[in-house]
Amino acid sequence: MIWRIEVATNPAFTDAAGLAAVEDLADAGLENISAGRFVRVFTIDGPLNAADAERIASDLLADPVSDIFSVNKPVDVALTGSHFTVEVAKRPGVMDPVEASTLKGVSDMGLAADAVATSRKYVFSGAFSHVAFERVAASVLSNEVIEECHFAPVVPSARATISPYKFARVEVDLASAGDDELLALSKDKGLSLNLAEMHAIRDYFAAARRNPTDVELETIAQTWSEHCVHKTFRGIIDYNGEIIDNLLASTVARVTKELNRPWCVSVFKDNSGVIDFDGKNCVCFKVETHNHPSAVEPYGGAETGIGGVIRDPLGTGLGAKPVANTDVFCFAPPDMPAEKVPHGCLPPKRVMKGVVSGVRDYGNRMGIPTVNGAIVFDERFVGNPLVYCGNVGIMPRDKVEKAALPGDLVVVIGGRTGRDGIHGATLSSAELETGSDVVWSGAVQIGNPITEKKMVDIILQARDLGLYTAITDCGAGGLSSAVGEMGAEIGAEVRLDKIPLKYQGLAPWEIWCSEAQERMVVSVPPEKLDDLLALCASENVEATDIGVFTDDKRLRLFFEDHLVADIEMNFLHDGVPRLERKAAWMPPSLVEPVLAPKSDYTDDLFAVLSSPTVASKEWVIRQYDHEVQGGSAVKPLVGVDNDGPSDAAIVAPLRGSNRGIILSCGINPRYSDIDPYHMAANAIDEALRQIIAVGGSLERTAILDNFCWGNTDKPDRLGGLVRAARACYDMAVVYGTPFISGKDSLNNEFQTDSGTVVIPGTLLISAMSVMADVSKAITMDLKTPGNRLYAVGTTKDELGGSELYAVNSLLGANVPIVDPLAAKAIFDALSSAAAAGLVRSCHDVSDGGLAVAIAEMAFAGGLGVDAALDAIPVKGKPLDARKVLFSQSPSRFVVEVESAKTKDFEAALAGVPFAFIGSVTSGDRLTLNYEHEQVIDADIFKLKAAWKAVLAF
C-alpha cells in the first residue's frame, strides 16, 4: 500500500521556509506574490493500514505543536485566492538521505515500511500568471539536474522495478583498431585517453595476445586520468625551448626536499601531508577542488567536495580524526546581470547560495568546524566556479605508517555503491530515455553526511584496536583507484559481485569505477575480520569483505566466477606514457593608468570596502559551525561586535591542551592577468603573513598548493602555469616553508556561443602552522584608545590588479612584487615582537591596501584612528596619496602597540622597514592624512555598514 503524507507548518506559526521561497521567487523577478507555504511530502510504501499511516504522520513526521498534516489528500495550507502549486521530487535514482532515517523511525514505532520517497511542495497565492510562475519556479525552487518539477497534482506511484544485471563478457577490439578508431573509442567511452596512451594499452594487450575487457579499459583510464596521476605536472614541458622534466619535482616538491624539515613526517605520498604536532601526535592537511560538479549542481557538488576531502585525512596513515575544514570559493559576482550570464550557466547568486548551503549542511553534520576561507569574485568564474575544500586531521604519531600485506582481506566500509559520478555527464540521452529507474545520477554525486559521520566514528575505533593494516579513501576512480593504490606493490583480487549496491543493474565496470560517496577501503588480516565486522555492525555501519591482497603483483577482478580483469600492477601504475607539451609565456602589453590626483579618497575607500571580494563574508561564515569540537581559539569573526575579519583561524585540536594550529589562505587570481609568477608569489606571501598577523611564526609552518587553470594543451596557459610553479619554488625556499601536499584542476574553460571563457590562472595557497600556546594569539581589532599605530613593510607603486583598479574597471601593469628575503626578515621580527607580548593588535595589508586594513581594524574594534602616512617606508620615487592608501604591496602589516611598549617594539623591529603612523582614538572617525592634507575622513560605523551590506543576503 502506498501512503502520501503531507506536512505543513501550522498556520499559527511562521512558515520560514515558505517565506524564504517567496523571497527567492521575488528575487528572480516574479511579482505580486502575496503568500507562500512550504509542504513536506512523504510517500511511504509498505504493508501499512490507514491507522498506521495516521500514526506515522502524527507521531513521526509532523510536529504535534508546530505542524499540520494530512494523509492521502492535500494538506490545507489556508491560502485564499488563486493558488499555484509546484512539487519538486528527486529524479529516479538520485539518493534520498531522508529515506533511511524515516524507515528507522517507522521501525522504532514497531511498524515496517519498504520504501520512502520525499518531495517538497510549494503553494503560492498572488496576482501572476501560470506561465510566469512555471518559468521561474522550476529554475528557482529546483535543480533540474537532479530534480523534477510537477505542476499538476502528483499521484503516488510505486517505484519502478529494476531488472538485475545479467553477466556478459565485453571485450573492446583494440588489436585491429587504427589511430582514428582508437581516438574515437576514447572519446565515445569518455575515457579521456590520448593517442599515445591508447597505443600503450593496445600494445600491452597485443603482447598478451588478447583484447582488453571493458573493465580493464575503464580501470586503466581511471588510473591514468589527469586527476589521479597529474600528467601535466609530471610530464615533459618544452617551455620556450627549455625542457622541463617534471614540473612538480622541479618546483613545488623540490622546496620540500631541499628544506628537509625534520617535522615533515609524510609528504607528497599519502592522501594528505603530515607534520609533527607535539611529538606524540601529527596533524595532516589536504585541500581539493570540486569545480565541475559544483557548476552543474552547486549544492551536491560542494557537499561531495567537502565530504571527499574529509576522507583524505581519514585515509592518511591509519586514519586521522578530522578537526577543521577550510573553504575557498571563486564565483562570478552575485549581481552579474542576467544577460551577461552565458547560456548553460547557472546564475552566480544561485551558484553561491547552493555551494555555501552544501558546505554548511555537510560540514556541520560531520561535526567539523569550518574555520577559514575566502571568496573571490570575477566574472570569468561564471561557467567554472572554483570550490576548494580543505580538511585538517590529527592522529597519533605511531599511526602514520601503513602497508597492506599479502593475505590481508579487502574490506569496503561505509556507503553502498551506485552509479554516482561515473564518467561525469557523458551518459547519452539514449540511455536517459530508456525509462530505467537508475540511469540518472551519473553526473552528480549526492552526499549523505551521516553515513560518513558513522563511518568516521567506527574507523577511528577500529584504528585504535589495530583491526586493519592500511586504509585509503574511495575518491576519484572509486574502488578501482583505492584498491589499485593499496595493492600497487603486491597485487589484489576482488569479487565485484560481493560489493553492496544501492540498486541492481550495475555492470561490473560500473561497480568498480563508481564514485559513490562515503566509502573507505581497509586491508584486514583474516584473523581480525570478525572483530572488524562486529564493530561496524555495532554502530550500524556496513562493512563487506570483497577480496584479498595477493603477492603476484597483478590486479584480478571477478564477477560471479568470471575473470573480468587481469592486469599487471606495474603496467597499471607505471605504464602511462609521459605527456609532452609545449609552453610559452609572453608578458601582456599593459600600461599603468595615469589618474589625476584627488584631495580626498574617502569615496574610494567606501567603493573598495563594498567590492564583494573585500566585503564582509559574515552571511557565509555564520552558516558554518566554526566552534564544534570546542577548540576554537581565534574565530573567523573577531572584534568588539564579533564581526571583524580575522586574518587566520586558530584551533586547539586536543581538549585539555592549549597547543594549536593556525590556518590561513592566500589567493589573488587577478594578478595572473599581469603575471602568473607574481600571482603565485603574492598568494604565498598572503597566506604566510596572515599566520604572522595572529601571532604565529614561520617555524613549523607548512603550505599546500592548489592550482586551478585553463586548458593546458594551449601553450600560453601552460606557460603561465610554469611561471606560477616556479614562483612557488623561489618563494617557499626562502621563507623556509615546505609544501606538504597539493592538487591541480585543469581545463577550467567554458564554451559559449561567442567564444571561450577562461578562468584566470588561480593558485590557492593554504597554510598550516603549529602554535605552542593559543592563549598568546593576537587579533586584528583595535583594542584601546591611546595606543600607537605602526605600518610595517614597504609600500610601492603597485596598484596593478588592485581592488581600487578593479572597482574602476582598470587592471594596470604594476603588479605587486614579493621580495621574499625582505619579507622573511619582516615576518620573523614581527613574530618575535608578538611573542614578547609587544603587539596589541595586528592586521595584514592585503586587498584594498593600507586604507582598507586600517579601516577594518578601526571598525572591528569600534574605535577611531588618527594617522598620517607620510613616514611610511616606501621604495622608489615619492608616491601620491592614492598609491599610499590603496597599493597592494605585499609583506605589510598595521600594528597596534601600547604606548608603554613602543620602545621595545621599535627595538624588536630594528632592521626592518616600519614607521609610527598615529594613534587609536575613542571617537568614531577614521582620519588619514598625507602631505598635510586630510585624504580620508569617515565615520567608522558608516564604513562598516557599507562593508557589511554587500553580501548580506
Added chain:
Amino acid sequence: MSEVNILVLRAAGTNCDVETAYAFEKAGAKATLAHVNRLVDRSVSLDDFQGLAIPGGFTYGDDVSAGRILAGELKNRLADAIAAFVEADRLVIGICNGFQVLVKMGLLPGDESSGRVTLTNNDSNRYEDRWVHLKVDGGRTPFLASDDVIYLPVAHGEGKFVVDDDATLESLESNGRIVLRYCDENGLDAPFPYNPNGSVGSVAGICSASGRVFGLMPHPERNIETWHHPRWTRGGSPAQGDGLRFFTNAVKYFS
C-alpha cells in the same frame, strides 16, 4: 566525595560528545561515552550513572525534523529505563540537538498540565553560529544556581522555541521553569540578533517540574576556557568560561 558518573549518549550524527564529556571531566565528573545501541542492547545500563547528557549534533541527520528520530528511538525502545532514571534523583541535560530530543520525546516540559512546546525552524530559515547573552533564572534547576547574565554560543537551524498556546508559556513562566532567556548585554529582552531564532518569550532553555531535566539550545561546553570567549584577546575575559558552571553545578548536586 564519591565519583559522579555521567553518561554522554551518542548516536549516528552526534558531534558534540567529546567536548561535552570533557566539560564534565573538567568539572570533576567521570564521563563515559556510549552509543545508543549499547543502551538498547542492554550492554550499558543507565543504572550505573547519576547523570545523562544528550549532546549536540545532527542525530540521524536531523531528517524529518531535528532530534525527532533519536527521540522516537529513546521513547519507543528505552521508555522504561528512561522513565525510571528521570523518576530517581538523577540529572538529565540536553544541549542543542539534545534539547530537541528531550522536547520531542516529551521529557520537556514533561508534565501534561504545562502544555506542549517544540523547537522549530529559526525565523531566518537558516543555520547560524553566533554568541548570545542569556538571562538566568537560577535555583529552579540544579544546573544553574544564581541569577545573572551569561554569554554562550548558539549554533543551530531549528532552535525557535514555540508553545501550543499562551497558557503554556505562562505556566512555565510562573513556575520558574524558563531558566534561560535570550537578552541583550543588560539582561533586557531584545529582538534578533539578540534573540537569534525568534523564540517565543525569548526562551533558550527550560527545565522539568522537578528541575532535574534541563534542556537548552546554547552550548555551555563551548565556553569553558578563557580563549573560548570571542573577545578574549580584548582582555577582561573570565579565567573560566560561563559554560563551566552548568557542569560543576551538576557535580555539586551529587556531593
